[in-house]
Amino acid sequence: MRQQDVRLLTLTGIGGVGKTRLGVQAAAELSDECADGVFFVSLAPISDSALVIPTIAQALGVRDETNQPLLERLKEAVRQKQILLLLDNFEQVIAAASYVADLLAACPKLRVLVTSREILHLQIEHEFRVPPLPQPDFAHVADLAALSQNEAVELFVKRAQAVRPEFCLTAANAQAIAEICARLDGLPLAIELAAARSKLLSPQALLARLGNRLNVLTSGTQDIPERQQTLRNTLEWSYHLLGSQQQQFFRMLSVFVGGGTLEAIEAISAALKMSEGVALDGAASLLDKSLLQAVGQEEETRFFMLETIREYGIQVLSNGKEAEKVRQAHAEYYLSLAEQAYHEFDGVQQSAWLKRLEREQDNVRAALSWLLEPGRTTKGARHVEMALRLSTVLWPFWGLRGNYSEARSFLEQAIAVSEGAGASIRAKALYYAARIAHAQGNNDRAEQLCKESLALYQELNDASGIALALHHLADIAWTRGDLETARVQGEEAFEIFSKMNDIASVAYMQLHLATLAIDQGDYTKGCSLLEESLNICRELHDKSGIAEALTNVARAHFLAGDPTQVRPFLEEGYALFNEMGDKESIAYCFCQFGLLALSQDDLPEARSKIEAAVELFKEMGQQHGTTTSLSFLAKVATRQGSLKEARNLYEESLTVARASDNRLSIAISLEGLASVIAGETLPGESSQEKMWAARLWGCAEQLREGMGTPLSPFERSFYNDAIVAVRGTLGEKTFISARAEGRAMTPEQAVAGFHKDLPV
Template sequence: MILVTRGLRAPVDCKFPGWRRSRVLDLPTGTITLLFTDIEGSTLLLQHIGEQYSHVLAQCRQLLHAAFQRFHGHEVDTQGDAFFFAFARATDAVSAAVAAQRILASHTWPNQAVVRVRMGLHTGEPQQTADGYVGLDVHLAARLMSVGHGGQVLLSQTTRHLVEHTLPDGVSLRDLGEHRLKDLRHPSHLFQLVIGGLPADFPPLKTLDTHPHNLPIQPTPLIGREREVAAVQQLLLREDVRLLTLTGPGGSGKTRLGLHVAAELSDHFTDGIYFVNLAPISDAELVVPTIAQTLGVKESPTQSMVEQLQAFLQEKLLLLVLDNFEQVVSAACILSDLLARCSHLKLLVTSRAVLHLAAEHEFAVPPLSLPDLNHLPDLVTLSQYEAMALFIARAQALKPDFQVSNASAPAVAEICTRLDGLPLAIELAAARIKLLPPPALLARLGQGLAVLTSGVRDAPARQQTLRNTIDWSYQLLDTDEQRLFRRLSVFVGGCTLQAIEAICTALDTQTPAVSVLDGVASLIDKSLLRQIEQEAAEPHFAMLETIHEYGREALAASGEAEVTPQAHAAYYLALAEAAEQAWNGPQQAVWFGRLEKAHDNLRAAMNWLLERGEAEKALRLGTALWWFWYAQ
């Protein structure tokens, strides 16, 4: 995962959750060697020595710092038990790592503690920013460290080429072969320093090659999502959680989050992790054969495919990642049967709709973090917000000289906010940056979803435009759900269940309230509607703005674009007049609160009445609301 903080990026599992500003003027530039370190098993060490841990940590920092500075190392950051140093010469970096390991091994630690530090070195040309370094070179160096073991020093092939003929005395290189590192597209050829007098044999590297898997290689690093990755990992590692469903609207990043978590947990599932893509199928009967084909389970004339699959999985400690389950949700009961017969199996499902199974735990994938448009921070802090960081990264992939300036920052922040922090929408918007500068792109967003199309040919068709992504969800609804979804798009800024029921009753007298209630619940389950106030006596619901825009387009295409706003205006006129009658009564504060929450809808109703020449009703609405506006 790429962590973006103060302009510096590195894997979150490398213990750098926040980067402290360094003296950038002192850092080397050009081709440099990056060195990451951390203490293996620091949590267990803390539990073992208790209060002495802070003393041990201080000693470890002092020893490492001295060794690295002795060989001209430049400190980029220190966070907890982790160091990040940069060296102008690869030979200095290797000498520093060797010296540090020898010093650590000979040091006498309090309480007979065993302190083992893993290290990773990579040479490249990372981009220097106002606060350090960014780029894949930083990411690769940190990943090298994270796959090693305490006492082990790992080198990339680039660093090995530079130092193989000038190694320190008593040091040699061991070729560890090619390994797949998390989040990197291509295998990396890794080498280990063999330091005379120190342990040289370690367990297998903690790479994606350790246990069987078929996880697809991701073309770009994951940006942000530190909290979500940690939370999903914790859930999957709980004994009582065997089925976890990642839910969210299309484009919210469910698949990417699921794949990243699966890769992070590869050491915990010794029989493998397997990704099953269900997007190409729509027949629930094909779910079992698709899983079986992914696992290499062959057909048998004596057993059904379900029985063969159960027999294959029965004793295996294995994680199945079932992607895009929403269009085969009727096959959900099959998952319950698998879990009942395969005691070590766990399932991670991505779906736009919950499965409604007894064993299911749901994790709703939130939008990326967004800044407050009314209080934008400085540029460095602004780039820490996940939505902003994603937009910048994708824009720079297409236009390397793209930078967010004080002039363009408000537009970029508003673009990300208008797109609800949805990763897919932000990526599609950033793809337009070669043609449209941020202010022009923002203006285009006001004209609908047409601007959010992709130039990426290898993306699935449903993800090549935002409209296709939402349409995928819309087409999975039944006729009644589609009609309710279209009607809900008439509301602005959210609405109450009472308002939904009133408008549906006005438009269709045959629809009972209970059907509306079930329909609302179904749209929430399918990630097309959100409940935005759960504690209030009167629950409120809203759509993400991108989904709302699609709903308005669908409403216009359905022929209901006139009668639905008419029913909407009639309801809010009645609400305002009821509030006026209660203004001097004991419920004045309650009615004032209702009108405050309904203000966007009241304004929309007024605008519609005026546009249609309904002067008498517009006057009635204004008259009913005068006291409310005056009190505001």
């Protein structure tokens, strides 16, 4: 307002954001520069644009006592005066904007500051969007001094103290207050109304009630306008200022969770048979009226409502007759988008589609949740089929992002009500649910689902589906230590894909057979198959396949005892996984980087990388990765001399491996435990711990022989010194006898006996 070219400034924003307060503060600071005064004109009581000039005239003391039009009389009175007019709540008399323009044109020293929920659309106008208060920094909630400086928190505490003088910010209530301010979008009115409840409710209790914030946020205060006595009144005021078509558009937009693109808004508007151009014009209008926000992301603009506004919109939508149609159109659009993304995942646009689905994740969840509502799935097969289709095409996204629990929940819900659905989509859903159950270590459920999927694919004579199901059954057999079945089923799937000339799937089956060969100690065969797979994936520009092949080549070289060849393959593969945001594969790369550092005696780097892997795997609930990374971290701890920590880590790894019946991981954990207790010296024990080391090695040895998975050169080098030391302590005869005892034990017997004789 101090700039010479700014004579009309409109403060815009949603009701309750603090426009009036900011306007009054700004006017007060400018009062010294306005020789003839600052005048506050409240337009809230009027709704007739014709009354704006009389209201301004009254505030300025200009009387309507002549036959001259009042606007002309007002111009004469103000023409040579240095005045600042603060016109508050202009939105309901927006048609009077031309009068403001006339006044400014006739009065060169006049300046006007307007508060309004929408702009006046005048050429001379400058706009300042009043933002909500900044949200608290949740990373530093424990720092009460810093948190108290946050404007939203400061306002809450100040208003709470007005109704409860002893109220203060404490370590006990800081998190709840910060979350309240965030849940209320930093809107001052909402925060004030919430704080007023502090007379009866603690911040924690108040936060728990904010699921229905429109009913909670009311005030008994009588000296504020009625429209601001409840948050609902404030929003209703804005809603009723809209025309009927704008109201319909507003209700439709409330279905978007986390916002939507113009493309999505246009598609749903068209599905609802709204008039052409309503999306663009409607979005522009609601932006002008501060009911909608816009934010740019790369080349895309997203439109979204603050959650307090959206909650009101959803309630208005639900009270009408159009809710079903709006939600149906929303679900259909996001199903179409997800299906398009699914078909692009193996191509060069994979990363772009992953990012797009990431941005639309809340909308996809909302669509799936709506489709799976109990009352809806009983109305017919349409919604069930849509839910099955949506949950299956989302698997690549969920898998790459490590969202296993969410994926399994939606898929299992859809499968549970899918009895009458088409066999093809049901088979696909069963297959993906099996993959998730396997990743989470539930092999029995995975096998059951996968066999049901295979049976349906066989009924349909769907060769590709049969091969997919066989491949996954091979993976389950592999986890259980039945590598022969894993090989036979894998080769069967490979043959089917080869006959179909499905080269992309052929490449993935080569990956399967290659890693199987590596586990069986045939590194030459493994690397040969990986090279073939890599060549195909490079031709297809399949980033995921390229990265899988590269990192497995790195793993083969490492296990074969040739660490010098590892880093180039590993780094190229990791870069691709990182670009895609593939959390599971990134975690496996961290494991390999950690083992490489361990082999080079860089123990801090080894620990850092493998700890990061453990955290990621646990976050995802990925059981194989969890048991594997824990055993690797135990190796680092062993090398660092932290034998107690190493034992605890191997114990944890063994627990996870046994729960998921992962036979190779069980063997690895037993070998690790043996090496740790071989190095321990326990009070009161003679050679008992060394005997158990030999028994555990024997049990692991018997498991490996049964699976056909020998110790790799790397693993052998890690345990050799410990085995030699135990042989020397016990003597050859006793060592051989103890190892033979272990070979005769099941893993369960070995663990039980070990825990009995050598408790933690």
